Amino acid sequence: MADRVTDALAAGALEVVEAALGPCTVALNPFPYATSHPMVTVEVTLADGTVRHLVAKHLGRSGLSAAARRAKPAAAYDAGREPAVYADLLAGASLGTAPLVGTAPGAWPGGTVLVVGRLPGAPLTEHPAGPAWEAAARWLGRLHGTFAGRARGEVGLGRWTQIGRAHV
Numbered sequence: 001m002a003d004r005v006t007d008a009l010a011a012g013a014l015e016v017v018e019a020a021l022g023p024c025t026v027a028l029n030p031f032p033y034a035t036s037h038p039m040v041t042v043e044v045t046l047a048d049g050t051v052r053h054l055v056a057k058h059l060g061r062s063g064l065s066a067a068a069r070r071a072k073p074a075a076a077y078d079a080g081r082e083p084a085v086y087a088d089l090l091a092g093a094s095l096g097t098a099p100l101v102g103t104a105p106g107a108w109p110g111g112t113v114l115v116v117g118r119l120p121g122a123p124l125t126e127h128p129a130g131p132a133w134e135a136a137a138r139w140l141g142r143l144h145g146t147f148a149g150r151a152r153g154e155v156g157l158g159r160w161t162q163i164g165r166a167h168v
Contacts, residue, residue: 060111
């Protein structure tokens with residue numbers, strides 16, 4: 001199964017990158033950190049020599065780790081949730097989040113592939129307590145402040161809050 005998911009992830013990433021960025025050279029590499037979904041880093045060299053660093057994530061339930069499948073009921077799983085958050089909530093919010101490059105909804109039965117820009121820097125867990133953690137806390141405050149007080153429909157939350165209520 002892992003090879004089929006990896007193949008679907010690679011095919012979906014290539015489909016998205018070529019559709020969004022045009023002719024280019026693409027190098028896929030294993031994602032260096034553990035995640036619940038399969039991911040790869042994507043290095044794209046455009047025709048003009050510009051290099052873009054991206055991340056592709058397979059959102060299909062079939063690609064979840066066994067622990068993640070146990071933790072998330074199948075009825076509550078929505079592969080479209082994360083792409084919708086990037087497209088409907090984060091785009092234009094001026095929060096410094098990774099930009100959505102695109103999605104390949106049918107890369108694997110039930111498995112969307114999401115491609116976003118890769119932000120520079122090391123994971124927070126690689127920083128000692130102090131300034132980086134404080135900056136992350138301030139950013140979370142900005143994130144929550146950006147969407148606080150808005151109607152659920154306005155920020156696109158209705159779709160998944162209905163699903164969440166059924167499984168609380």
